[in-house]
Amino acid sequence: MSAPFVVGIAGGSGSGKTALARSLAERFGEDSALIFHDNYYCRRDELTWDERSAVNYDEPAAFETSLLTEHLDLLLAGQSIDVPVYDYAQHNRSEQTVRVNPAPIVFVEGVLVLYEEELRKRFDLKLFVETDADVRILRRIKRDVLERGRTIESVESQYLSTVKPMHERYVESSKVWADVIVPEGGYNHVALETIAGGLAANVANLAKRT
Template identity: 40%
Template structure:
């Protein structure tokens, strides 16, 4: 199994890049493991308090479980990937079975802040996108799919998203083997990465 990490700040287009790669590779050859599935379960605290938690800090992720699942996939075992609701800020009861494939894409904003995860990756890609462009995408995404108003998104951005990006995510780009300028909208990067994957599959 060849494991590729795709990281970058919130709104940098990780999902778009992954979709661009998947459109060029036989789907049966690739498994995807999203960092967001591994947010710690906070269902034991009141909903109002959950909304106040900092979900852009590395401590918000259950790295030990994520690392264990990566190792299980590497050893040929199917895992039960957790699921998480952005609306309730809690882990759901449902899990998603993920079978081992020749290629594993691990994606998330914080994955390079965990040395444990970095050590499991064979290739590390970081999406480089200016802050103003990322903010525009964050506002649109969170309003469309996470039930937030523009004011709520902007308030959260300046309180946690931007500070955490500057403290943790931006420095973690030093771990990357490859920088993708323009993020997920860089179709040439998707073509290049897909070509590299196809070469590995040979």
């Protein structure tokens, strides 16, 4: 099998980048692997729940990106990896891992994946999902309350103290590295079809060369 075609998908929290990544991965099925940068948040067993709640999770130092880079290199070499699983309710990694096998296309999703140079070097295609800030915060509130067990007050506090300023400092500036800007992410069906078609053609061409 030829080396995987690696796609980095970045964008602000609530932009629709996860929906885009999932839709693309579902489109290619067993021919794709999907990795979320969030699962590589640093383990913080030494902190109490209250202390973990106060951590800035929107800056580069919050992630163990070196482990993700190592895992990408293993996938590129044709080896399987065991991806950590992050528990949002506990603000910490769980004891679980998920086996991810090599595939022709590897999608890597996260707010800061285009900010990190070592990740960018490994991406064959870099996508940035751009969505209006008001839409992003509304989606974030709905997701964090319904899916992650947060209160509206905690979501508001985190957004104002870290999410918004870190977005302006790190995430927004990283779109200069993008090959394609995708408005509305997975909710943009025209863009989804176009990207999927282009990926299918690229992977087919790579397969012919091996």
